[in-house]
Amino acid sequence: MIELRTERLLLRQWRDDDLDALAPMYADPEVMRYIRDGSVQSREETAAHLDRMRQHWDEHGYGLFAAELMATGELTGWAGLAVPYFLPEVMPAVEIGWRLGRSFWGAGLATEGARAALRFGLVDRGLERLVSIRQVENVRSARVMEKIGLTFDRRTTVPGNGRTVDVYVITRERYVHGRL
Numbered sequence: 001m002i003e004l005r006t007e008r009l010l011l012r013q014w015r016d017d018d019l020d021a022l023a024p025m026y027a028d029p030e031v032m033r034y035i036r037d038g039s040v041q042s043r044e045e046t047a048a049h050l051d052r053m054r055q056h057w058d059e060h061g062y063g064l065f066a067a068e069l070m071a072t073g074e075l076t077g078w079a080g081l082a083v084p085y086f087l088p089e090v091m092p093a094v095e096i097g098w099r100l101g102r103s104f105w106g107a108g109l110a111t112e113g114a115r116a117a118l119r120f121g122l123v124d125r126g127l128e129r130l131v132s133i134r135q136v137e138n139v140r141s142a143r144v145m146e147k148i149g150l151t152f153d154r155r156t157t158v159p160g161n162g163r164t165v166d167v168y169v170i171t172r173e174r175y176v177h178g179r180l
Contacts, residue, residue, distance in 0.1 A: 004065065004116045009109060011065035011079060011116055014054050018066055021075035022046050025101040034138040035099070036086075037161045056082055062125050064097070067113045069104075076104040079113030081121050084133055086160055090167055096121060096130045098144065110144050118148050122172040132168045142166070149178060 004011040025031050026041040026049070041049065057063035064080035077100035084095040096117055098110045121127045132150050134141040150168035157164055 002065075002120075004120055005070070006112045006116050008070055009076070009079075009113050009116070010068045010070050011113060012068060013057065014050060014066050018075055019043070019047055019050055021101070022050060022077075025077060025099070028102055030102055031099065034135040034141070037163070053078070053082075062094070062121060062127075065113070065117065067098075067100070067109070069109075076100050076109055076113075079110070079117045081117060081125075081127075081130070084131065087133060087156070087158055087165070087167075089156060090131055090133070093129070093131045094121060094127055096132050096148075096150075098141075105140070110140075111147050114144055114148050118170070118175065122170070122175045127172065129169060129171045133165050134168075136164050136166055142168075149175065 001013050003013075023043040023046045026046040029040055032038060032040050053064045060083065062081045064078045064082055067076045067079050068074065069076050077098065079098040081094050081096055084090060084093055096114060098114050098117075100110055118130065121130050130150075131153070132141075132145050134145065136155065145168040150170045153167045153169040155164060155166050
């Protein structure tokens with residue numbers, strides 16, 4: 001089992017009981033506002049997503065980590081790596097992403113988890129390049145992308161929902177030599 005530790009977070013593999021914390025987060029319209037078409041998810045849809053996150057680990061050897069607050073054991077959300085099949089024009093690619101429950105916003109946890117996931121992907125897994133994709137209105141995610149060293153690559157449209165997104169990128173070479 002792969003685990004990463006930051007100052008405040010334990011990034012770990014998913015457990016069955018994580019659904020109880022994940023389902024209310026995926027049912028929150030503010031959390032889901034910039035995800036796909038902005039729709040909330042039912043508990044069953046969230047359970048299916050949890051299964052897909054686990055399968056991604058099995059298939060690729062990396063994935064989205066459950067992000068647990070070490071001080072309390074609360075699941076804050078997730079951070080990690082996934083293949084962005086929803087945006088074919090950037091493929092082949094690995095995306096770094098994060099999602100937190102609203103009560104955890106504004107405390108720097110997304111940046112903290114993203115930094116650990118970035119190092120895991122580029123250094124530990126030896127990936128050459130990571131992308132991050134955000135809907136253009138999602139300025140909070142843009143700030144996290146910039147804080148962890150990604151730079152703007154392009155603006156495009158997601159074929160499945162017509163939403164406009166910005167794609168940011170970082171290479172392993174830039175990460176290693178930039179000491180981000």
